[in-house]
Amino acid sequence: MSLITALARMEAVRDRRARPVATVRHRHLSDRPLVFVPLTTAGEAGAPLGALVGTERDAPRLLVVAQPRDRDLRFAFLAELAEVVLPYVDSYADDVDLEERKETDPETGKKVPVQVELCADAPQLLVPSGAGVEFVRLLGRSMRFRRTAEQDPETPFPAPARVPLLGRWLTHYGERSRVPGSCLLQAMTDLLTRHWATGQSHLEDQHLGALLAWIDPPDGMPGDEAALRAESERDAGGQLLCPPAGPATDPAFDNKLLAPAMARYDAARMAVAGAEDGARAERHLAELHRAEAEIRELIASQMRPTWDAVWRGLDLLRALPEGARVAERWKRDRWSYTGHRDRVRAGEPPQPRVDDAVTAAQKLAARETAQAQLEAQEALDDPLVMAGRRLAGEAFAGEVAEVVMAWSETKVPRPRPLVTVRTGDRPHLAEGVKLYRVLPDGRTQTGEFAGYAEPDGPDGPADPSEPDGPAGPADPDEGAEPARPGDVPEGAEGALVVRLTGGMGRGKTPEQGSVPEPGDRVCWTLFEHAPRGGPELPDPEATPWTHGGPPEAAVAQAPDPVTEEDLL
C-alpha cells in the first residue's frame, strides 16, 4: 500500500466516509454493459444456483437452477445463459472500423501493411466482485470443452448448442481480465476500490454492500456504521438484510430457506414421477410449479440487492470524467475482442486447458508491460495519482527557476539545455537518472538528472543544513549517490537541475515550445510514459530443450476425459 493510500484510508476512518483516490475515471465503462450477478451452490464447486443477467437496469433476466445437483437443469441454465449472453456479445461483432497494421508476408517475409477489421466497440461484462470474475472463469472452463450432439454424435451427454461457445467467450473474458487495466470483464468492487479508499481492510472491501456503504452511505449515517449494517444486520428470521454479493450464498439462507424449499421441490418431483393417474399428476404438477416458483423467488431475493448495488456503483463511477488515456487502453480491449471473434469465426478449437511454455511467457510479458503502462498512464491522467507518485519519490513537480542553454559535445552539437526546477518534492534521484515529462503537444520529452542546484541569493531556498551533524553538509555535487543533505525542513524547496536530452526536434536550436521557460510549472517523472514490451519469443514449435521442447498439440485441445465423478 502506498503512503498516499494509507493516508487516504486513515482519513476515511477519521471522516467515517470513503475518500476519493482518483479525480478521473481510470476504467472504460460501456454505455450498455452486461451486468451478470451469479450465485453458486454451497458444497458443489462450480454448480450455478442462479443468476441475474442483462443490460437493462429495470429488467434483469432471472435464471434459476431449482435443483443444482440435476445435471439436466444445470445444462438448461447454461443454455439459457448462452441465449442472453451470446446475442449481446455478437451484437458488437459487425460494426467495424478498418485499421492498418503491419503483418509479415508469408512469401517474401517482409512486413507489409494490411487492412484489418477492428470492432468499433466491444461488449463489456460487469460482475459484483472478484469472486464473480473467478466464477466466470470457472464457468468458461467447465463449458468450453463440452461437445454438442452436432459436434460429436457419439458423446453420451451432449451439451446444448451454443454452450461450448459461451464457454469460449467466458474463458476469453476471464483471461483478458488478468491484463492490468483491461476492461472487458470487471468486478464492481475493483472498480470502486480503484477510485475510493475506505476505512476498512482490503478483504472487507470485497463486500460490495459494505464498500458502497462507505462510499455513498444512506442519509445521515456514518460510513463505518452503514458498512457494519450491510455486513451483519439480520431480520427477525435471521436473514441478512444485505445478502453477500456472491457467488457464494449466506449459510443462514442456505439452511433456513433454500434447503427446505429444495426439499419441497424434490418431493413434488418425486410425487409427479410416481403419480398413478392423471388427476393426481395434475395436482402434483401444480405443487411442483409452486415449489419451483418459490425457489425462484428466494434466489431472486438474494440477488436483487446485489444487482441494484452494481448499478448504483455504475452511477457513482459514471459521475467521474473519463481519464484521457482510457480510450487508448479500451482500444486494446477492442483488439482483444476482435481477435477472439476472428478465431471463433475461423473455426479454431477452444483455448487449451493449460498454456504452453511460450504462450505463458508471452502472456506474462504482455501483462507486465500493461501494468507498467497502466501505472504511468494513470499518473499522467490524474494529478491525485501523480501526487502519490511524487510522494513516493518517483516524480516531482515544480516551477522552472532558470534555463541555461547548452549543447552536446558531439560532432553535430545537439541542444542540451539545463533546466533548474524549484520543488518541494523529494524524488529518489541519482546522477544521470532518466526523467520524462509530457510536452504541451502530448509528446514525451526525455531528460536526465544533472544535480542539485546551489541555493542562491537572498530569496533562494533556506540552507538545508542539519542541526546536529558532526561534519558539514555533504557537497551536493559529490558522488553519484543521491546527495540530498539532511532533513529538509517541511515546506522548504530544493532546486534540481534537469538536462533536456530529447523532444526538441532535429535542429541545432530547440523547437518552439519544447524547452520550458522560467515560471512554467513542470512535472517530471522517473518512470517511462510508454514502456515497451519484452523481446520476441520463439514460436511454440521452436520451444527449446530447457523448456521441454515443442508441446504436443493434440493433448492440449482434447476434450476433458469423462471420469467417474462426471456420472454421479
Place this chain on the structure above:
Amino acid sequence: MTAPHPATGGAPAPGGTPGGAADGEAFDPAAAAARATEAILHDTLHGPHRGVVVDSPPGAGKSTLVVRAARELAAAGRPLMVVAQTNAQVDDLVDRLAREDPELPVGRLHSSEPHPYDPVLDQHPSVRASAKVADLAGLDVVVSTAAKWAHIKGVEPWRHAIVDEAYQMRSDALLAVAGLFERALFVGDPGQLDPFSVVGADQWAGLSYDPSASAVSTLLAHNPQLPQHRLPVSWRLPASAAPLVSDAFYPYTPFRSGTGHGDRRLRFGVPSDGSGPDRVLDEAAESGWGLLELPARRTPRTDPEAVGAVALVVRRLLDRGGAAVSERSADPVPLTADRIAVGTAHRDQAAAVRAALAGLGVVGVTVDTANRLQGREFDVTVVLHPLSGRPDATEFHLETGRLCVLASRHRHACVVVCRAGVAELLDEHPSTEPVQLGVTVKFPDGWEANHAVLAHLAEHRVSWRP
C-alpha cells in the same frame, strides 16, 4: 572433525551440518573447493549432458568458477556466450576475464543506450564492445545480459554458454535466449532472492515451465538427469557467519567457511564511548554479529529512529578507526567507507538511510536494497531488519532470500538494527501462503529462517534507546 565431509564432488551428504567448531586437520577448504571445481569443469568440458548446474553459496567463488570455465572452454577451442543478469555483472565479468587473461579475445555486447557499459573495459585491448552481435563474431567469449541476448536473432547457435546468476534469472528470460546455445553451464546461488513478477502469475504455478519461476527450476523440471554440483566453501563469510547462514538458509546443502576463527579480526583505534552503537560495534567486532535492539514500536517503513540508529552505527564505525585483519594481507587494513554497506528491504528505506548518512557527513558508503546488494561483498554490513517495526509479516518481508542476502554480504561483521518484538511478530504471522499443486516446497521457509537468525542474533544483543 565432527561434520560429514561436505565436499565430495557435488554429492552432498543430506542433512549434515558443517561443524561449528574450529576446523580439524582433516578438512582442507582449498582442496575441497578445488575438487569440486575439477568435477564441474570435467562435466562441462567432457560430460555427455547438455547442461550442468552449479549451486554456489554466498562468496563461494562463483565468479572465479565462471571465469575459469570460460577460459578453459575458450582454450579448448570452443567459443562461448556468457549470459549474466545485469549490466554491472557483465562489466565485472568482462573486466575479470580481461585481467586474468589479457590475450583472450572477449566481446562485450551492449545496448544502444547512452553509456551502455563501464568505460573501464576500454582499457583492455582484448575487449571489443559493440551493440551489434555481428561485430563480435569470431571472438572466443561474448558476454551480455539476458535482456540483450533475448533480442539477438538469426545467428548460428553457440556450441556453449555459461549462464551466470541462473537462480535470479526468470524462466521466461531463459526461454528467450535458450535457442542461442546448444549446451550450457548454469551457475547461481539458490539461497538468494527468487526472481519475481509485478503481476500475478498464479495461473501457471505448478507448471514445469511457469514463466515466473527461476530458470534453474524450469531447466531441472524438464531435464532432471542433468548433473548438479555444489561449491562447498564460502571464502567470503567468516567462520562466525558460515555456520549460521548455512544452517538457516542451506539446511540440506551445507557449506563451510574457507577461513578459521582466528583468521579474521576487526579492531577499533578509538575505544567505546559506552553508547549503544559503540557497544554493538564492539560485540560485532568480537563475535561477527551484533544486534542493536530499539524499543518495540510500530512505525512507518522509514522509521526515523531506526534509520537514525543505522546511520549512527555507520558514523561510529568510521570514526572509531576500524582496521581489519584477514588472510588477504599480513597488516591490518583500514576499514574505509567503500568497505561498508547498509542493506534495507525497501527502496524508500535506502533513500532515508542515505539522507541520514549525508546528514552525518558520511560519504561513499553503499546503501541499497537486498535485491541490489546481491552478489556484492563488503567487510562490514549494517542491516535494517526487514521486519523491524512492522505490524505484519508479509510474504515479501519473510522471503528467505531477502534475509539471506542481507546476512551474507560481509567478510568480517554484520550489525543488525531492529526493533524489539520481531519474534512475537513472527509467531503471530505463520506463513499462510496457499499451497499450490505441483510447486516444489522451498526449504527452509522464510518464517523458519527468520527465527533461526533471530535466535542467533539474540546472543549478541545490545538494547538501546536512542
